[in-house]
Amino acid sequence: MPFEDYEPVIGLEVHCELKTATKLFCGCPTTFGNEANTQVCPVCLGLPGTLPVMNGKAVEFAVKIGHSLNCTIASYSKMDRKNYYYPDLPKAYQVSQYDKPLNYGGYLDIVTKEGTKRIGVTRAHLEEDAGKLVHAGGKSGRLDSSDYSLADYNRGGIPLVEIVSEPDIRSSDEAHAYLTALKSILLYIDVSDCNMEEGSLRCDANVSIRKKGTEKFGTRTEIKNMNSFKFVKQAIEYEIKRQAGVLDKGERVIQESRLWDVTENKTKSMRSKEEAHDYRYFPEPDLVPIILDPAYVQKLKVELPELPGAKRARFETDFGLTPYDAGVLTSEQELGKWFEVGAKLTKNPKGFANWVMGDMAAQMKEQEKELKDLKFDQKKLAELVDIIDAGTINSKQAKEVFLELFNEGVSPAEVVKSKGMAQVSDPKAIEAVVGKVLDENPNVVVDYMGGKQGVIGFLVGKVMQASQGKANPKMVNEIIKKKLDS
Numbered sequence: 001m002p003f004e005d006y007e008p009v010i011g012l013e014v015h016c017e018l019k020t021a022t023k024l025f026c027g028c029p030t031t032f033g034n035e036a037n038t039q040v041c042p043v044c045l046g047l048p049g050t051l052p053v054m055n056g057k058a059v060e061f062a063v064k065i066g067h068s069l070n071c072t073i074a075s076y077s078k079m080d081r082k083n084y085y086y087p088d089l090p091k092a093y094q095v096s097q098y099d100k101p102l103n104y105g106g107y108l109d110i111v112t113k114e115g116t117k118r119i120g121v122t123r124a125h126l127e128e129d130a131g132k133l134v135h136a137g138g139k140s141g142r143l144d145s146s147d148y149s150l151a152d153y154n155r156g157g158i159p160l161v162e163i164v165s166e167p168d169i170r171s172s173d174e175a176h177a178y179l180t181a182l183k184s185i186l187l188y189i190d191v192s193d194c195n196m197e198e199g200s201l202r203c204d205a206n207v208s209i210r211k212k213g214t215e216k217f218g219t220r221t222e223i224k225n226m227n228s229f230k231f232v233k234q235a236i237e238y239e240i241k242r243q244a245g246v247l248d249k250g251e252r253v254i255q256e257s258r259l260w261d262v263t264e265n266k267t268k269s270m271r272s273k274e275e276a277h278d279y280r281y282f283p284e285p286d287l288v289p290i291i292l293d294p295a296y297v298q299k300l301k302v303e304l305p306e307l308p309g310a311k312r313a314r315f316e317t318d319f320g321l322t323p324y325d326a327g328v329l330t331s332e333q334e335l336g337k338w339f340e341v342g343a344k345l346t347k348n349p350k351g352f353a354n355w356v357m358g359d360m361a362a363q364m365k366e367q368e369k370e371l372k373d374l375k376f377d378q379k380k381l382a383e384l385v386d387i388i389d390a391g392t393i394n395s396k397q398a399k400e401v402f403l404e405l406f407n408e409g410v411s412p413a414e415v416v417k418s419k420g421m422a423q424v425s426d427p428k429a430i431e432a433v434v435g436k437v438l439d440e441n442p443n444v445v446v447d448y449m450g451g452k453q454g455v456i457g458f459l460v461g462k463v464m465q466a467s468q469g470k471a472n473p474k475m476v477n478e479i480i481k482k483k484l485d486s
């Protein structure tokens with residue numbers, strides 16, 4: 001079957017580490033990168049006789065995530081034991097949520113090339129992270145070539161929220177847009193640092209394919225534990241092609257967990273997929289259920305900041321921005337705030353947006369600067385936009401003024417003044433120069449009269465030269481034409 005006739009069906013599970021100061025059930029700190037096994041205690045090591053105590057802040061953060069993903073917040077939810085044995089899990093069970101998750105039935109709107117699309121969020125539940133195994137002694141640092149493994153339990157017991165999407169995603173681009181939108185929200189509501197290199201955000205992708213136009217899902221595979229949006233995109237693309245190849249050969253896709261191999265750029269079989277019943281879930285007997293007061297849940301909703309989607313829509317209406325521009329400017333909360341202050345200081349917010357996303361973003365990237373490092377404020381950039389709109393300087397000069405502003409923080413008006421840049425837009429002054437140039441170039445005037453319209457560019461150039469580049473080029477053009485045609 002032609003590849004285009006297959007339709008991918010993708011669902012994502014995102015694990016987000018919450019930025020609480022302490023772990024989910026004990027007082028151990030959650031700081032990343034400290035010496036192995038220095039942030040552990042009998043509770044998070046699962047020693048017999050210890051009892052977990054729920055971290056209230058983790059519940060608060062989890063509810064905020066639920067609100068921001070338009071979920072129903074359960075008035076009653078509970079923790080369950082998910083039983084499995086692995087060396088990074090000293091208790092041999094993970095405390096998670098099974099049939100009564102804290103948040104369920106939400107959605108997230110993503111922006112794609114085709115427009116806005118709504119992706120369902122099945123649930124967002126609270127659970128604890130496992131420890132980390134360091135595979136040592138081998139060449140690659142991976143399990144399959146290592147001589148031995150070391151267990152670090154510092155991460156064990158750090159609170160996570162697992163956000164599970166509906167299988168509504170239809171391409172790797174949509175998956176990427178979903179993850180980008182989700183990360184943006186999590187940063188806006190300040191519940192996670194979302195640092196992907198440190199594993200604060202990790203993604204599993206469930207991928208299957210079916211013939212376009214059919215309803216029934218194909219057999220899915222799950223690509224586990226990716227910590228880069230780029231890898232997620234690549235892995236999904238690879239997996240769609242791989243499954244199509246399997247089906248085209250008349251074989252069946254096997255339900256299994258796979259790993260994305262970043263060196264070979266392919267997914268590899270890891271183990272056959274477990275079902276929920278393999279984990280023998282049962283209610284965690286050492287913790288009381290989570291019963292939330294509606295007033296408390298409502299209070300957390302009210303406390304949320306304006307979210308990226310709402311801000312994007314508002315920027316489109318208030319400042320006449322395109323959905324793309326509004327999306328870029330709201331992707332990070334600080335950038336959105338910075339832009340909005342400036343956009344209100346000028347009559348041309350769209351022009352202000354162009355500078356922020358264009359030259360300013362480029363310089364920030366080149367010089368590795370953040371907003372807090374800038375030597376100028378929004379008022380000065382707005383001043384530049386207004387000077388350009390008034391026709392005082394041309395676009396080439398504007399770039400020069402901007403660099404002075406960026407590098408030295410000098411006010412654009414002062415740069416224009418000190419460099420004598422002010423563009424001449426006085427028709428009388430321009431007419432005088434035009435008259436002089438025409439007198440000096442009688443042959444060219446004859447050529448024009450003879451039908452050679454192209455020589456007008458030569459005359460504009462002469463006038464610009466005579467005015468040391470200060471004449472308003474648009475007016476020069478108009479005045480020359482007027483004189484020659486009269």
Ligand SMILES: [Zn+2]
Pocket residue numbers: 023026027028039040041042043044045157
């Ligand atoms: Zn502990």
